[in-house]
Amino acid sequence: MCGRFVCAVLSLATWWCGSAAAADRVEALRQQLRAADADVQIQAVQALGELGPLAAGAVGELVPLLNHSQLAVRHETVLTLGQIGGAADAAVPALIKLLQDDSLILKHSALQSLRQIGPAARPALPHIERLLSANDRLVSVPAAWAYLTLQGDSAPHAARSISILVAALSDERDHLRTDATQALALAGAAAVDSLIGVLKTGPDTARLAACEALAMIGPEAQQATSALLALAASPNANVAAAAANALGSVAASAAEALPVLAKLARHQEPRVRVAAALAIGSFGEQAAPHVRLLAELLRDGEVLVRQGAAEALAEIGPAAKDAVSALDAALADAQGTVTIRAAEALTRIGAAAVPTVLQRLRDPQYGPLALQILGRMGPEASSAAPELVRLLAEPGTLPRSEMCLVLSAISPDPKLAVPALQKVFHDPQSAAQAAAIYALGRIGGGDRASLNLITAAVEHEEPLVRLAASWALVQLDRHNPDYVKIAVPRLTAALSRPEPRIREQAARTLGQLGADAASAVPALQQRVSEDSEPQVRIAAAAALAEMGEAAASCVPCLLDLFQEPDPAARRTVLYALGRIGSHAKEAVPVLRREVQQGPPEERALAAWALLLVQPDQKFLEEALPPLLKALPREEPEAVVQMLTVLGRVGKGRAEVRQAVEALTRSGDESVRNAAQAALEQLR
Incomplete structure (x- = not known):
């Protein structure tokens, strides 16, 4: 029988008709369940x-399959319900x-x-x-993880669950060590x-996993600093590297950690x-004394060491x-990956x-890259x-087009830049007229x-110049209805360039135009669904x-875009669902899953969106x-957005x-004001 992933791909190829609604796909698969x-x-x-x-609409048909005569069907059904x-x-x-x-694998999957x-x-x-007392960790580990997830780290059996998971860090089975590591990270400070x-007395295999868990816990694990330093x-080079990585994640004291990390940066092992x-870089400006190293x-x-050093400097x-x-000098590195990271730094x-x-x-080889660096610096490069x-x-x-674009990014003195740009536009031989506009x-x-x-360029013979002029009008005054009326159709057409x-x-x-550009929704939807470039799909989702x-x-x-692994795409979708609000109720199951199981950095955004989409007590x-x-x-x-929701539902x-x-004492004025407004609502 083909593997789970291959079967899934084959099935999706059969049933996922590009533009068909999810409900149609589910209905077709429900019929297939009856085969x-x-x-x-x-x-x-x-x-x-x-x-x-x-x-979710297929749960009713899936549950009976848990009694199927074949173990493989029962097992796959359990996994899908999860x-x-x-x-x-x-x-x-x-x-x-x-x-x-009696089946251990079914117990494991059910948990x-x-x-x-x-x-x-x-x-x-x-x-x-x-099941916390099960003899086989194939059962006791998922039982402990499930217990902590459903009951929390202050529950009666939390300490026992943590103990089970810690013991599993020494298990010979990789998948159980991985599960235990993730579960302990979930337990956070309690673990x-x-x-x-484990760091002090465990075998090296367990120490590696413990370092990973502490790194995932982050600043709440700061008290582990001394043990990590030791x-x-x-x-064991793998253990030393894992300890260094964790030191960079747990908000260790810079005075204590940086000298040790500096010594490790001269270790004989590249890893x-x-x-x-990388850990030195995580301390940000506190690591300035180690820039020379x-x-x-x-x-x-x-x-990989050169890459890591460039990333740290960035x-x-x-x-x-x-x-x-x-x-x-690193821009000339033989490895392009180092060049890219040096440019970013x-x-x-x-x-x-x-x-x-x-x-x-003025270097023919590096001039275009230098131009790109200046443009990405933005106003920091205004002296250029x-x-x-x-x-x-x-x-x-x-390329004059690129120079015009970089000038626009670095916020130069208009008295200096505007005459030069006007001259570029008036040059009939110039290929940079659109960029100048x-x-x-x-x-x-x-x-x-x-x-x-x-204004005159809106009717220019070149389509790209007309587009640039439409964009420019919006930048000059996005609230001018005449400008908006001119710009929206041209910008919508540009989505197909x-x-x-x-x-x-x-x-x-x-x-930027928001609801004033609502006529562009179908074209933006098409970009989200069909565009080959990730950054375009994300930009279209952000516009929606x-x-x-x-x-x-x-x-x-x-929701289809949310299935992509790119964190930027996923966060953009969560934000969009929250902004759409009560009209996005079909997203509730996805949002609930993210709140419960999503990556830690996405859970709060998913929770914010869930409360905007369906602010029910449950x-x-x-x-x-x-x-x-x-x-x-x-x-x-982001805090201001969250406070707005908390004021409504809390x-x-x-x-x-x-x-x-607590946030009424924030150092940020916008946060203080939002907290005060939320307090008024809560009263």
């Missing part, structure tokens, strides 16, 4: 699992029954699926508690003392040098200015790197404007000649988010914990009031 051939049933079950929460998540709550009684089955279903599976807790014990001296360099590593004989940012010369260092990057502009203006007047040096719109400056030029950068920019600009309720018809295609219990946990850590803009909740009151 007499067990292999056909398995294919349908697996395909439903790939659909995840979107397959993938459906909270929407498979009707299957809980049948899954509880499987906990008494896993009950955990994935989440709070609706709490009736299984008494049965799960009994740290036990993990410290472990960094291990003669240790890589881990140490990282600069030396840019000349290391191992490419994380340190402007405080890494003493490494500019070394990074400039120069970009992140910003203004201090501009003079060095400018010297590369005079040289760029000079180069614009020298034909044949660098784009730059004039972005730089602004209130110049009447520029406004007249942009062959150049990915233009499609992306068109989508982002339509997003800004259209709010007007994008309600796009929920299915957004979902409040699921959504509040990740939302409140994230509040102190998120960026101010009335009568002491924990909400306490969290909101």
